[in-house]
Structure formats: C-alpha cells, structure tokens
Amino acid sequence: MPSTGATGVVIEIERLRIRSLCDDDLPDLVALIGNWEVVRWVSSVPHPYTEADGREWIARVQQDHATGRPRRFAIALKDSDRLIGGVGIDGSTGDESGEPALGYWLGEPHWGNGYAREAVAAVIDYGLQTLGMETIRAYTDPSNVASQKVLLRCGLKKVGEIELVKPTRLGARRAPLFRISQHELSP
Numbered sequence: 001m002p003s004t005g006a007t008g009v010v011i012e013i014e015r016l017r018i019r020s021l022c023d024d025d026l027p028d029l030v031a032l033i034g035n036w037e038v039v040r041w042v043s044s045v046p047h048p049y050t051e052a053d054g055r056e057w058i059a060r061v062q063q064d065h066a067t068g069r070p071r072r073f074a075i076a077l078k079d080s081d082r083l084i085g086g087v088g089i090d091g092s093t094g095d096e097s098g099e100p101a102l103g104y105w106l107g108e109p110h111w112g113n114g115y116a117r118e119a120v121a122a123v124i125d126y127g128l129q130t131l132g133m134e135t136i137r138a139y140t141d142p143s144n145v146a147s148q149k150v151l152l153r154c155g156l157k158k159v160g161e162i163e164l165v166k167p168t169r170l171g172a173r174r175a176p177l178f179r180i181s182q183h184e185l186s187p
C-alpha cells in the first residue's frame with residue numbers, strides 16, 4: 001500500500017522502497033545513470049550526465065511528489081535507503097500517444113537480482129489501482145531482451161509494434177509495444 005508523508009508517496013515492497021528523491025541521492029544518481037551501459041537503452045536521459053542534470057531531476061521529482069499523485073520515483077534498497085535506480089509511469093510513449101508509459105533503469109551493479117521486476121510490478125499496481133489508469137504501456141529497443149523479460153514477467157503483453165517519433169539510442173526506428181490493462185489485474 002502506498003503511504004503519503006512529508007517527503008511524498010512511498011511504496012514499500014519486499015526488498016525495495018519506491019520513493020521520491022532527496023538531495024543526498026545526488027552522488028548515487030550521477031554515478032549510476034552516468035554509465036553508458038545503462039543510458040544506451042534510455043534515450044530520454046542526457047549523456048554525459050552532470051551534477052546539474054541530477055539536481056534538476058531531483059527537483060522535478062520532488063515537485064511531482066508535492067502534487068500527491070506522483071508518477072516518478074527513485075528505487076532504493078530498503079535496508080540502506082540507498083538509491084539504485086529509477087522508475088516512472090510518465091515515460092516516453094514512443095509515438096506521441098497520451099497513454100501512460102513505463103520507464104525504468106537500474107544501476108549496473110544491481111542488475112540480475114530481480115529488482116526491476118519487483119519495482120515495475122509495484123508501480124504498475126500503483127498506476128492502475130491508486131491512480132486509476134486504464135492501461136499502461138511500455139516500449140523497448142528491439143534488442144533489449146532483459147527489459148522485455150521484465151515487462152512480460154510483470155504481466156504486460158506484447159501487442160504490436162510502433163513507429164518511433166525519435167529513434168532509440170541504438171538507432172532502431174520501430175519498437176515492440178507492451179501493454180497492461182486494469183481489467184487484467186488479478187483481484
């Protein structure tokens with residue numbers, strides 16, 4: 001269940017805390033997202049990534065949380081509260097559709113632990129149940145196998161392909177489209 005406090009909406013799950021960003025997250029954010037192995041899959045993130053980019057992002061997420069219905073989050077380890085990634089449901093739709101879209105990334109040292117699946121599932125639940133979104137979509141670079149597995153594991157289905165308004169960082173102009181609807185949620 002998401003809770004709302006002075007620092008915004010917090011979703012506690014098994015191993016992770018999905019929360020707003022704080023100023024202390026800046027060094028972890030810049031170090032983890034400044035890695036080409038991460039951002040080559042995420043066209044919307046600047047590269048190279050500067051401290052100013054990080055400060056601007058932290059401020060934007062804090063503003064989003066001040067609305068009470070945020071759509072952008074940090075992924076933090078529950079034990080240490082250290083930031084390990086980011087997840088949102090206001091990502092790029094790829095084709096200018098108005099549909100809510102997932103975006104997510106994890107710092108490379110944290111890959112392969114199932115964290116993405118845990119975080120994305122929690123944010124989908126929040127988007128559909130708490131925010132009342134009818135559907136949520138996601139697209140990936142066609143070669144992003146790990147990300148496609150995350151989406152399928154979280155209950156999204158591949159529903160077709162889209163023509164991208166802007167090619168991915170790896171040059172793809174078409175991308176697989178995934179979607180989940182509110183009525184597909186288990187009761």
Ligand SMILES: CC(C)(COP(=O)(O)OP(=O)(O)OC[C@H]1O[C@@H](n2cnc3c(N)ncnc32)[C@H](O)[C@@H]1OP(=O)(O)O)[C@@H](O)C(=O)NCCC(=O)NCCS
Pocket residue numbers: 037038039041042104105106107110111112113114115116117118139140141144145146147149150153
């Ligand atoms: C995509 C990403 C978020 C996955 O995070 P993760 O926590 O490592 O994912 P998980 O541990 O939940 O693993 C997901 C699945 O992908 C598999 N996988 C991981 N890396 C893989 C690879 N390079 N090739 C094929 N499969 C891979 C895992 O074995 C797992 O499969 P399973 O569900 O059958 O067990 C992470 O790799 C990442 O941040 N990548 C860069 C940014 C990015 O791609 N964002 C998404 C943009 S659409």
